[in-house]
Amino acid sequence: MKHQFKDGTLYFYFYGELDNLTVCNLKQICIDLIDQYQPKTVKLDFEEVSFVDSTGIGFVLARYKQLQKYHGELIICNLSKVNHRIFAMSGIFQLMKEERNGVKL
Amino acid sequence: MNKMTLECLAHLENEAFIRTSAIAFLMPLNLSMEDCMEIKTMLAEAVVNAMIHGYEGNHEGIVRVHVSYDENQIEIIVADEGCGIDDISQAMQPLFTSKQHLERSGMGMTIMQTFADDFHITSEKGKGTVVTLRKRIQHECVSE
Numbered sequence: 001m002k003h004q005f006k007d008g009t010l011y012f013y014f015y016g017e018l019d020n021l022t023v024c025n026l027k028q029i030c031i032d033l034i035d036q037y038q039p040k041t042v043k044l045d046f047e048e049v050s051f052v053d054s055t056g057i058g059f060v061l062a063r064y065k066q067l068q069k070y071h072g073e074l075i076i077c078n079l080s081k082v083n084h085r086i087f088a089m090s091g092i093f094q095l096m097k098e099e100r101n102g103v104k105l
Numbered sequence: 106m107n108k109m110t111l112e113c114l115a116h117l118e119n120e121a122f123i124r125t126s127a128i129a130f131l132m133p134l135n136l137s138m139e140d141c142m143e144i145k146t147m148l149a150e151a152v153v154n155a156m157i158h159g160y161e162g163n164h165e166g167i168v169r170v171h172v173s174y175d176e177n178q179i180e181i182i183v184a185d186e187g188c189g190i191d192d193i194s195q196a197m198q199p200l201f202t203s204k205q206h207l208e209r210s211g212m213g214m215t216i217m218q219t220f221a222d223d224f225h226i227t228s229e230k231g232k233g234t235v236v237t238l239r240k241r242i243q244h245e246c247v248s249e
Contacts, residue, residue, distance in 0.1 A: 019124075020153045021117045027208070051142070053149045058202075058210035082142045089219060090200065090212045 001026050003033055010039040015048035020055040030063060038070040043099070047078035057090050064095055075099050107133075108173035115156040115166035115185070124148045127172050127181065134174060134242060143220040144179070144240060150213040151183035151236045157204065159187025159234055178222075179240045186233040193226060 002013045012030060016022070034042060044060060046052070064074045077099045079087060087093070098105045109130050113119040124145045131144070152168060160166030171182040190196050196203075197218070202211035218224050223239035 017121065019121055019149060020157075021121065024117065051145060051149075053146050053153070054210045054212040054216055055153065057212050058208040061210055062208040082139060082146075086146065086216060089215055090210060 001029070003030075005033075005037050005039065008039055009041040009043060010034065010037050011043045011045060013045045013048070017051040018046075018049050018056050019051060019053060023055045023059045027059060030059075031066060034063065034066055034070075034072075039067075039072055040070075041073045041075065042067055043075045043077050045077045046080070046083055049080070049083060052083050052086055054086075057087060057092060060087070060092065061090075061095075073097075077102075106173065106175045108171065111170045111172075113168050113170075114164055115160040115162075115168050116164050117153075117156060119168070120149060120152045120156065123152050123168070123170055127170065130172055131174065131179065134179070137243070140240070140243070144181070147217045147220040147238050148181055148183070150217050151181070151238065154213055154236070155183055155185035155187065155234065157207070157209070158190075159185035161188060163187075174242070176242070178242060181238040181240075182235060183238075184233065184235045189230040189232055189234055190226075190228040191230065193228060 004011045010033060042063065060076065067074050074096045075098070076087065076096060078101065079098065111123055111126060113123060127148055128141055128145055152170065155168045166185060166187055169184045173180050195201055197214045199215045200211040202209040217236070217238060221238040222241045225237045226234065228234040
């Protein structure tokens with residue numbers, strides 16, 4: 001995972017298989033970065049993610065809740081078709097926006 | 106008909122091994138990328154449930170995974186001898202989770218239900234849980 005803080009937005013770029021073990025290893029780093037920057041917007045980029053499951057949904061929902069403390073907005077970016085389907089099952093897009101290549105869907 | 110069984114300790118790092126091994130075993134079926142992704146995801150859900158909920162993170166538990174297929178369907182059975190599920194219909198509800206503090210989404214059962222053509226679960230308190238997932242094989246029409 002890479003991250004970048006630019007103009008009030010904190011970007012997280014995930015790659016590979018975002019399974020249970022990977023999320024467990026990344027979680028605390030993301031929590032700390034959000035608390036450190038208290039950003040207006042957090043963008044989670046899934047472009048390079050080849051696998052995601054319900055653990056990923058739980059992780060995104062928890063970051064959404066964490067960000068509410070700072071009145072920040074969470075945006076999910078560049079989901080593949082199958083990853084989009086998995087996220088959509090949870091109704092998550094009623095809570096947060098989705099973007100593809102910087103364009104809101 | 107072909108089949109295989111995997112038996113692993115309930116270490117979370119074994120989940121990736123189980124899902125990739127199952128997909129490797131199913132290689133002769135030339136599944137579509139979409140079917141592979143669906144199988145991997147539903148299997149991951151069942152295995153993570155066994156490890157986190159069944160054994161409640163106890164690494165000494167054993168997770169058994171049976172994968173079999175014939176010309177019509179793939180069957181995946183994931184069994185644990187963990188704590189069992191109190192209330193299956195409650196556990197099946199989308200977004201229901203008993204482990205919110207672990208940032209679980211409560212979507213595992215819904216994902217399995219959506220991706221499997223046939224999904225079924227039996228559980229006995231204190232004895233364990235068996236999840237059965239079946240997927241029909243789509244035969245592509247090959248024109249001569």
